[in-house]
Amino acid sequence: MMPKDFRDFLSILEAQNELVRFSEEISPEPDIGAMGRATCDMEMNGGGPALLCENVAGYKIPLAFCLHASNRRVALSLGMDKKTPLLDLFREFTRRWDKYPVQPVAVDNAPCQEVVKKGSQIDLTEFPIVRWNTGDGGPYVCKNAIITKDPETGQQNAGLYRMQLKDKARICVPFIPAHDIGRHYQKAQAMGLKEIEIAVALGNDPTLNIAACSPIPPEWDEFGFAGALRGAPLSMTRGATVDLMVPATSEIIIEGKITIGKTHIEGPFGEFPGYYSDLRRTPELEVTSVTHRRNPIFEGLYIGLPLTECDWLSQLANSVSVLRQAKQLAPELESFNLASSWVLVGIASMRKRYAGQDKKVMNAILATPHASYGMKLLIMVDHDVDPFNLDQVMWALATRFNPATGVTFINEATMNPLDPIAPGKAYGTKMVLNAT
Structure with a gap:
């Protein structure tokens, strides 16, 4: 059964024995982060549940997290049987990728705007935004869909980026120029604009969270892609204080503006490779409104030493993105796994027919935007090897x-800036191991 929205997803998880509710009072720090770490570790050792804390000390709003922290729950978020093997999940995700777009529909009287708060009513600290790891520089919002639009074309984008809470009405939004939000920011700056508008959707339809962290082609939009994943259009509504369309069934929408050139110190933060990022200056969102459902539920995301929820959340999208783009140049590429459990490692299976063909496939993979950025080690295997096994x-x-002939180094290549061997440089050496 395909979830209708965030709350329906919670109900499905509970019915499938994939959700544990806690009614007793739980301390936000360090208990919430420790619970996230524990359930991810449990998942790596046989099975850990999603968590719903109904009584977080100091807050009236419940906190749900680790909802996508297993392949079982990723399958359920896509309306599939939770026992679906990973390779079959990959194939079905690929089929739905090819259904793009299923464009959203506009609605009025949206559930996400049942309560509207502006001016002195705005208070982000009413939400259970917590410090996930003890070395984090502050409380963080980690599972979201941050919506901006291209200042030239007007096309909207939704991306998943961490956000550090600063006070009741300010929150830092770190991004880099390669991100769509970064391109929108740079375009606005070049056009002489003083600010860009932003909407942050929280507690979303589970397919929108997957879409928001998917490296889809730049001409695509995440809302049409989420529709393709769920087999039906998302409902969208006009923002309360920004000229943006926002997901109508989300639990919470934070709206505001980023002033071009205005920054604030952000970090450190426990990142997905398992290391802390440094302090840096990042843009700051000044909140103009907060809208939400009646009795909202806040969704968080634990990030840290792999595996954590972001690894399961993004694996299928990352893998299918590289496969679809590389296959245009190398149709002999059979399957590709940007492995969630091996951070920055990709595994490609191919049907090799002649000597040197593996180099063609290697180059096609490395030319794709996400592999060139998010992969350090590529392992090549034959078509009879399942890259997800x-x-x-x-x-x-x-x-x-063969170590004598099967190693290729690519020097001075683009790297993920969060790779601890190349901090702040975003370039270094990639390696390919050829086992074909």
């Missing part, structure tokens, strides 16, 4: 990989 991959490396 890491035992099979290790067997191929043990029996088919």
Whole structure:
């Protein structure tokens, strides 16, 4: 059954014994972060549940987290059986990728605007925004869809970016120029604009969260992609104080503006590779309104040493994105796994027919935007090896990989700026291991 919205997803998880509710009072720090860490560790060792804390000390609003922190719950978020094997999930995700777009529909009287707060009514501290790891520089919002639009074309974008809470009406939004929001910011700056508008959607339809962290082609929009994933259009409504369309069924919408050139210190933050980021100056969102459902539920996301929720949330989208783009140049590429459990590692299976063909596939993969940015090590295997079965991959490396001839280095390549071997530089050396 395809979830209708965030609340329906919670109901489905509970019915499938994938959600644990806590009614007793729970301390926001360090208990919430420790619970996120524990359930992710449990998942790596046989199974950990999603969590709903109904009584977070100091808050009246419940906190749900780790909702996508397993392949089972990713399958349920896509309306599939939770026992669906990962390779079959990949194939179905690929099929839905090819259904793009299913464009959203506009509605009035949206649930996300049942309560509207402006001016002195705005208070972000009423939401259970917590410090997820003890070394974090403050409380963070981590699971969201941050909506901006291109100042030239008007096309909207939704991305998932962490946000550090500063006070009741200010929150830092770190991003880099390569992100769509970064391009919108730079365009606005070049056009002489003084600010850009932003809406932050929280407690979203589960397919929108997947879409928001998907490296889709730049001409696509995440709302049409979420519609393709769910097989039906999302409902959108006009923002209360910004000229943006926002998801109508989300639990909470934070609206505001970023002043071009105005920054604030942000960080450190426990990042997905398992290391803390440094302090840096990032743009700051000044909130103009907060709208939400009656009795809203806040959704958080624990990030830290892999595996955590972001790894399961993004694996299918990252993998299918690279496959679809690389196959245009190398149709012999069979499957690709940007492995959630091996951070910054990609595994490609191919049908090799002649000597040197692996180099063609390698170059096609490395030319894709996400692999060139988010992958440091590429492992090449034959078509009879399932790249989502890491035992099979290790067997191929043990029996088919020749260290004398099977290693390729690519120097001075683009790297993920969060890679701890290249902090702040975003370039370094990539390696390819050929086990074909």
